[in-house]
Structure formats: structure tokens, C-alpha cells
Amino acid sequence: MSSVSHQTRILVLRGGAIGDFIVTLPALQKLRACWPEAHIELVGYPYVAELAQAAGLVDRIESLDRAGIAKFFAARPLFTPEQCDYLRSFHFVVSYLHDPDEVVRQNLMAAGARQVLYGSPLITTGHAIEALLKPLETFALYAEGAEHPRLRLDDQRLGWGRDWLAARGLKAPVLAVHPGSGSPRKNWPVENFIALICQLPRGVTPLLILGEADDALAAPLARELPKVPVLTGCKLVEVAAVLAHCAAYLGNDSGITHLAAALGLPVVALFGPSNPAHWAPRGLRVRVIQAPDGKTAEISLAEVVAAVFQTLESRGVERVH
Structure with missing residues (x-):
């Protein structure tokens, strides 16, 4: 289990459609259960990401279209001081963006991210839920049986x-x-x-x-x-x-x-x-x-x-x- 304090700041990057997002919920559930007091920020599509915020799994949502994420797919991009400060403010980043050549990961690290965990959105073996939970094994957070998304509304x-x-x-x-x-x-x-x-x-x-x-x-x-x-x-x-x-x-x-x-x-x-x-x-x-x-x-x-x-x-x- 991670020794990071209760003041942990976590950034999750997730695109995809409704179903793609919902099968990511167990990963968000694990993060919230492990760090209940953490600030968890999600960069994605607000129309679906609102579900996670409504369920108390994330604290803030930023639009994938407005967050300057496109820059991270480019070779040797230039980052503003504000972007670097933003990334440095998080203890770790979990990225589910398509990144077969690790360009996004390398750019995130170059811009100041302390640690980047990567989960491929392309599922070829096993269920998508287990595949998307895989990056969290870094913190000894493992899938327990057949994990499933749970949404509770206020x-x-x-x-x-x-x-x-x-x-x-x-x-x-x-x-x-x-x-x-x-x-x-x-x-x-x-x-x-x-x-x-x-x-x-x-x-x-x-x-x-x-x-x-x-x-x-x-x-x-x-x-x-x-x-x-x-x-x-x-x-x-x-x-x-x-x-x-x-x-x-x-x-x-x-x-x-x-x-x-x-x-x-x-x-x-x-x-x-x-x-x-x-x-x-x-x-x-x-x-x-x-x-x-x-x-x-x-x-x-x-x-x-x-x-x-x-x-x-x-x-x-x-x-x-």
C-alpha cells in the first residue's frame, strides 16, 4: 500500500465513449477507497465524467478538449509554466489515453509529472475492467474477483x-x-x-x-x-x-x-x-x-x-x- 499522505492529489486522464468510461469506474472506486481524502481530478468528457463526480469518485472535472491534452501527443512540445506547475501539483497521474509509443507519458514526465501510470484503452485480453485496473497494481491495488462499476446518486x-x-x-x-x-x-x-x-x-x-x-x-x-x-x-x-x-x-x-x-x-x-x-x-x-x-x-x-x-x-x- 502506498505511503502517500491523505493530502494526495491524483490526476486521471480518460477519453472514450460512455461504456469506455463506465468500465473505468472500478479503477476510480479503488483510488477513492484507498485515498478517501485525496483530491482526485479527472480530465475527460464532462457529459460522462459527471457520473463519477455525482457518485463522489472525483472532485473536479476538466474537459479533455480544453485541457491542452492535444499538445501531449506531439513530438517535443513546449509547455507553459502554468502547465508544468499544474502537473507538478499531482502526486501521480493515471493515463488511459491511447499512447502506443509512450509519447504522452514521456511528455507528461517532461512537463513535470512526478509519476505516470499507463493503462491502454485497447482491450485485447481479459475484461476491460481488469485491464484498466492493472496500472493500480503499482500501489498494490489488485482486482478482487469480478469487479464491477457501482454508481450511487444523491x-x-x-x-x-x-x-x-x-x-x-x-x-x-x-x-x-x-x-x-x-x-x-x-x-x-x-x-x-x-x-x-x-x-x-x-x-x-x-x-x-x-x-x-x-x-x-x-x-x-x-x-x-x-x-x-x-x-x-x-x-x-x-x-x-x-x-x-x-x-x-x-x-x-x-x-x-x-x-x-x-x-x-x-x-x-x-x-x-x-x-x-x-x-x-x-x-x-x-x-x-x-x-x-x-x-x-x-x-x-x-x-x-x-x-x-x-x-x-x-x-x-x-x-x-
């Missing part, structure tokens, strides 16, 4: 989610469904999601979640499911606040699926071309259905319906139509 944010549902008359139990992802290849056919929602037991309230990448899905969903409420256009922390009140979740291999698992929801995750051994969401109650030959469209409707019904039954929902 009462104010939970209240916002409760009010959002109440304002739309949505009553428990709510099944959250995100039919999109960052790639059409990962998506189960939208008509299957529609068919599944139409088969839900009486009393279960479906809630669709749509993001910026899901525009192509909005029209068929609105046409076939005009009465099903849609959560869209919200901040990620607001999506989390609503999800926290849902009974269960169904989705593709996406960042929102990782988010639902991190919130502790029972999750049914549909995987196609991605390898779940590397990227499956981790949580207390996660069920992964993998497509034959990596083709998401080949996952049968009957298999997913059965999995969702079993998940709902585990939450006390009777199979009544």
Missing part, C-alpha cells in the same frame, strides 16, 4: 428522476428499453423491440431511451408505439436518475446498458459483433445474450422475451397478459 438527483417519471404518469414497475447503440451493427432489429414491448405483462410500464445516435429508430418506434413514453434529450446524469427507479433494463451493447448495470438494475444485454468476454456490462444482475456468429439480428425474439420475463419475475412481476 437524493437530489434521485428526486429529479422520480419527479420525471411522476410528471408523465409512469408507474412502477418500469422496464427501460434502449434499442440503439453507437453502431447499427450492434442493434437488435427495431421491430423485435416493438414486438417485445407489445408482449409485456399487464402492469409493466415500458420506457424507451433514445440518444443522439438513435434518430433512425425514432420514427418506427413513434409509429408503432405512439403511447410509449420516450426519455431523450437529457443529460447522462439525468438518464441515470430516471434509470435508478426502473425495475429492469433491456438493451444492446451500448453505453446506456453499462450505465444500467452500474446502477444495479437487472439487465438483459444483447451482444453481436463485440466480444462480451472483453466488454460485457458488469453488475449484480446482468444477463448477456450473445448472437450466433456475431450477428445481432439472429438473436431470437423468443429468447429475449423469455429472458426479460424471467428478469421481471425476479422483481416480483407476475406473467399476466
Whole structure:
């Protein structure tokens, strides 16, 4: 265990999309557990990094786009005195930036960083969570079993989610469904999601979640499911606040699926071309259905319906139509 004092200042550099960030949460959890009084600063994308701040894992967020990080990828860059003072103020830096030639690491050290720990964001063996925990072994912080992200929101944010549902008359139990992802290849056919929602037991309230990448899905969903409420256009922390009140979740291999698992929801995750051994969401109650030959469209409707019904039954929902 490190002998660094409770006044430790730690800098974490992390880019990537929602899912990439959420599988990094166990590393942040380890840092916070080891140094509960430390100042932990995160340079990343604020829209997703806010999740870690909301959970008390980091104290300050700086945008990756505004932090001058691009300079660290250049050969022999010139650093301002302010940048050098900033880096020197941290006891160590944990970088998850893509850095195959160690240019970023060398530049961080040259600019004044005392110690730089590097974790590659490219996952080729094992689960992403264990790979991203690897740099912390320097401080004898090891993965303990199947580590998983844990997000806990404060009462104010939970209240916002409760009010959002109440304002739309949505009553428990709510099944959250995100039919999109960052790639059409990962998506189960939208008509299957529609068919599944139409088969839900009486009393279960479906809630669709749509993001910026899901525009192509909005029209068929609105046409076939005009009465099903849609959560869209919200901040990620607001999506989390609503999800926290849902009974269960169904989705593709996406960042929102990782988010639902991190919130502790029972999750049914549909995987196609991605390898779940590397990227499956981790949580207390996660069920992964993998497509034959990596083709998401080949996952049968009957298999997913059965999995969702079993998940709902585990939450006390009777199979009544």
C-alpha cells in the first residue's frame, strides 16, 4: 500500500465513449477507497465524467478538449509554466489515453509529472475492467474477483428522476428499453423491440431511451408505439436518475446498458459483433445474450422475451397478459 499522505492529489486522464468510461469506474472506486481524502481530478468528457463526480469518485472535472491534452501527443512540445506547475501539483497521474509509443507519458514526465501510470484503452485480453485496473497494481491495488462499476446518486438527483417519471404518469414497475447503440451493427432489429414491448405483462410500464445516435429508430418506434413514453434529450446524469427507479433494463451493447448495470438494475444485454468476454456490462444482475456468429439480428425474439420475463419475475412481476 502506498505511503502517500491523505493530502494526495491524483490526476486521471480518460477519453472514450460512455461504456469506455463506465468500465473505468472500478479503477476510480479503488483510488477513492484507498485515498478517501485525496483530491482526485479527472480530465475527460464532462457529459460522462459527471457520473463519477455525482457518485463522489472525483472532485473536479476538466474537459479533455480544453485541457491542452492535444499538445501531449506531439513530438517535443513546449509547455507553459502554468502547465508544468499544474502537473507538478499531482502526486501521480493515471493515463488511459491511447499512447502506443509512450509519447504522452514521456511528455507528461517532461512537463513535470512526478509519476505516470499507463493503462491502454485497447482491450485485447481479459475484461476491460481488469485491464484498466492493472496500472493500480503499482500501489498494490489488485482486482478482487469480478469487479464491477457501482454508481450511487444523491437524493437530489434521485428526486429529479422520480419527479420525471411522476410528471408523465409512469408507474412502477418500469422496464427501460434502449434499442440503439453507437453502431447499427450492434442493434437488435427495431421491430423485435416493438414486438417485445407489445408482449409485456399487464402492469409493466415500458420506457424507451433514445440518444443522439438513435434518430433512425425514432420514427418506427413513434409509429408503432405512439403511447410509449420516450426519455431523450437529457443529460447522462439525468438518464441515470430516471434509470435508478426502473425495475429492469433491456438493451444492446451500448453505453446506456453499462450505465444500467452500474446502477444495479437487472439487465438483459444483447451482444453481436463485440466480444462480451472483453466488454460485457458488469453488475449484480446482468444477463448477456450473445448472437450466433456475431450477428445481432439472429438473436431470437423468443429468447429475449423469455429472458426479460424471467428478469421481471425476479422483481416480483407476475406473467399476466
